[in-house]
Amino acid sequence: xxxxxxxxxxxxxxxxxxxxxxxxxxxxxxxxxxxxxxxxxxxxxxxxxxxxxxxxxxxxxxxxxxxxxxxxxxxxxxxxxxxxxxxx
Numbered sequence: 015x016x017x018x019x020x021x022x023x024x025x026x027x028x029x030x031x032x033x034x035x036x037x038x039x040x041x042x043x044x045x046x047x048x049x050x051x052x053x054x055x056x057x058x059x060x061x062x063x064x065x066x067x068x069x070x071x072x073x074x075x076x077x078x079x080x081x082x083x084x085x086x087x088x089x090x091x092x093x094x095x096x097x098x099x100x101x102x
Contacts, residue, residue: 038079045070049092053099060099064092 016022049063071085 035079038074038077042067042070042074042080046088046092050095053092053095056099060096064096067092 016025045063045067049060049067052060052063068089071080071089074080075082075085
């Protein structure tokens with residue numbers, strides 16, 4: 015355990031950030047999973063679900079939860095799956 019006051023504060027702050035980030039990541043995973051299952055099932059609202067997942071990924075980037083490259087990669091993969099499913 016740290017002895018310096020600022021280090022103790024850093025530990026508290028990192029715990030708070032970890033809890034906040036984990037809830038964001040959980041929301042992201044849920045939305046991406048919903049959109050992927052909708053794409054596979056050829057549901058009508060799949061495009062809307064992909065759109066909400068993309069917005070959530072963008073918001074997570076602005077909050078600093080995930081890296082912008084990771085968000086771009088996930089959005090790209092979702093868009094490709096959607097495009098491939100709508101063409102078929």
